[in-house]
Amino acid sequence: MALTESDIQNVLKTITDPNTGKDYVSSKSARNIQIKGNDLSLDIVLGYPAKSVIAEIQAQVKSALEHIPGIGSVTVNVGSRIVSHSVQRGVQLLPGVKNIIAVASGKGGVGKTTSSAAFGTGLALRGFKTCIIDFDVGLRNLDLIMGCERRVVFDFINVINGEARLSQALIKDKRVENLYILPTSQTRDKDALTPEGVGKILDELKKEFDYILCDSPAGIEKGALMALYWADHAIIVTNPEVSSVRDSDRILGVIQAKSRRAEQGLEPVKEHLLVTRYDPERVEKGEMLKVEDVLEILAIPLLGIVPESPAVLKASNVGMPVVLDDKSNAGQAYGDAVGRFLGETIEHRFIKPEKKGFLDRLLRRTA
Ligand SMILES: Nc1ncnc2c1ncn2[C@@H]1O[C@H](COP(=O)(O)OP(=O)(O)O)[C@@H](O)[C@H]1O
Ligand SMILES: [Mg+2]
Numbered sequence: 001m002a003l004t005e006s007d008i009q010n011v012l013k014t015i016t017d018p019n020t021g022k023d024y025v026s027s028k029s030a031r032n033i034q035i036k037g038n039d040l041s042l043d044i045v046l047g048y049p050a051k052s053v054i055a056e057i058q059a060q061v062k063s064a065l066e067h068i069p070g071i072g073s074v075t076v077n078v079g080s081r082i083v084s085h086s087v088q089r090g091v092q093l094l095p096g097v098k099n100i101i102a103v104a105s106g107k108g109g110v111g112k113t114t115s116s117a118a119f120g121t122g123l124a125l126r127g128f129k130t131c132i133i134d135f136d137v138g139l140r141n142l143d144l145i146m147g148c149e150r151r152v153v154f155d156f157i158n159v160i161n162g163e164a165r166l167s168q169a170l171i172k173d174k175r176v177e178n179l180y181i182l183p184t185s186q187t188r189d190k191d192a193l194t195p196e197g198v199g200k201i202l203d204e205l206k207k208e209f210d211y212i213l214c215d216s217p218a219g220i221e222k223g224a225l226m227a228l229y230w231a232d233h234a235i236i237v238t239n240p241e242v243s244s245v246r247d248s249d250r251i252l253g254v255i256q257a258k259s260r261r262a263e264q265g266l267e268p269v270k271e272h273l274l275v276t277r278y279d280p281e282r283v284e285k286g287e288m289l290k291v292e293d294v295l296e297i298l299a300i301p302l303l304g305i306v307p308e309s310p311a312v313l314k315a316s317n318v319g320m321p322v323v324l325d326d327k328s329n330a331g332q333a334y335g336d337a338v339g340r341f342l343g344e345t346i347e348h349r350f351i352k353p354e355k356k357g358f359l360d361r362l363l364r365r366t367a
Helices: 005-012 051-065 112-125 156-160 195-206 222-229 242-258 280-284 291-297 310-317 329-341 358-366
Strands: 030-036 039-046 074-080 099-104 130-134 179-182 211-215 233-238 270-278 302-307
Touching: 005 030, 005 051, 039 051, 051 074, 099 112, 099 222, 099 242, 112 130, 112 179, 112 211, 112 233, 112 270, 112 329, 156 195, 195 211, 195 222, 222 242, 233 242, 242 270, 242 291, 270 291, 291 302, 302 329, 310 329
Parallel strands: 039 074, 099 211, 099 233, 130 179, 130 211, 233 270, 270 302
Antiparallel strands: 030 039
16 A cells, blocks of 8 residues: 555654654644655754754654554654744744753853843844843843843842742843843842752743743852753853863863753753954964864864954943844854854854955054
């Protein structure tokens, strides 16, 4: 009996995506079903970035289809469909994607909060419902950089302590759809951050958000450990300087030892390196480390290189994440980093000094 597309659909209806709980037919993930004789090929297109689960889904679908009596070879291609913001408007993403991203560093002042704001905004611009949480209790920088400091009524600590509901503390960004900020307290002490308290809130957020970005304090103080403990991904922010790189190396060790994933023997936290405040001219002069040098010490995948740029200060002065300044090189670099995180292949830019214009060279010569 010849195989039909509906035979294949019937099998696909019985297996569910482990990340969304939906079967591959009702989620419209199964596409391009091709039957040649007894051989079958199809695509599974996921509505979320899913590099880490591609192999698992491929094996699951393949083995289910191979049980069809008389079937020949089965080829399953799994990929993600990343939809741009404008197309995405009004379309719901598949629920249930759980991605907690900790933004961490060994040293302070390297650009974690700048990066959390820019990266989180970048994810929201791509249509992902994103929440950025400020874990740096006592400093409260994130709401300033996001330009929502006047709208803070309740904060993360209030919610942990049961003094406010999560919905009362979440601030919805006025510029970018799908973007929310959970500010922290400027005055309370850090002891309020307990693993249970933080875990409960993250669980609640996970029901609603595609990505939760945790802006950590530097080093391994309590707030940082809390953010790292629950993380699925860690973005390690590093400046091209020896001390910053060394301290980042130490943090990598902590992540692999003290995260929930390590504790429970799960797949390790995915590490990403974000080199910030990169000044190609100073690198050429040997005053800063080259990207290659940084990568030699921190052997983790490079998510992006953000150049030193006056646009960062300008943006933070007006409470705007720099990624919204898409004319600036720093803004573009963050946009690229988001694309890479979502699985796109994007060449690194801003590594070489900008070519000086004729006038500029002339002025330099006479200066
Ligand atoms: N790419 C960059 N170019 C220029 N200045 C930057 C850049 N990234 C961060 N900064 C500046 O560095 C300082 C520290 O940044 P911040 O994001 O608060 O770091 P952290 O959260 O790691 O302490 C801020 O004054 C910020 O404006
Ligand atoms: Mg900070």
